[in-house]
Ligand SMILES: Nc1nc2c(ncn2[C@@H]2O[C@H](COP(=O)(O)OP(=O)(O)O)[C@@H](O)[C@H]2O)c(=O)[nH]1
């Protein structure tokens with residue numbers, strides 16, 4: 369039992385080493401990359417679809433989709449107009465840096481401006497495994513409830529931007545935005561936040577402006 373903590377530390381530091389290699393590969397290719405993390409159903413793939421629809425004419429976008437099984441999400445990203453690769457984790461509840469490392473050569477890296485990685489739907493495990501992407505983006509959604517920052521502090525603490533999706537549902541679902549945002553502020557003070565709806569398009573422009581700014585900054 370006493371050996372467990374050193375073993376986990378070793379796995380995590382090996383992951384960080386590969387994550388740093390991934391970052392180098394992406395930087396060398398001039399690619400800006402984001403890691404989308406969220407619970408299942410929050411709207412990761414929907415935000416990818418909307419982002420690709422709106423930006424694909426201006427920015428070359430690739431998507432790497434992580435799921436336990438199926439290629440359903442990569443199929444959706446491809447149908448939206450992105451180059452898409454699916455990773456099946458076969459049961460793992462998160463992507464890790466090695467999985468991304470193995471997926472990167474499946475893309476024409478010289479032909480990509482923006483890489484979006486869709487992590488496995490989960491609010492716990494993805495927070496522990498850096499992939500080497502430039503930004504970690506968390507997608508919350510109204511039906512999940514306003515208590516999630518308090519219940520899953522780990523994932524809310526480590527992110528670079530927060531999307532609050534499905535704001536079209538605010539009239540129908542009890543969700544105290546002030547309470548939610550107070551919880552976020554405690555964990556990630558000043559976190560850049562985009563309330564939006566993939567369904568109606570409300571709020572998408574601010575998200576896309578931020579993303580384009582990041583892509584241009586590479
Ligand atoms: N009402 C509403 N539904 C949405 C919105 N975004 C996504 N959905 C729906 O939420 C469900 C899960 O979306 P999906 O993108 O597959 O989530 P993922 O599992 O995080 O990739 C689908 O039925 C979407 O149509 C939104 O902004 N508003």
Ligand SMILES: [Mg+2]
Nearest residue numbers: 412413441486
């Ligand atoms: Mg999805």
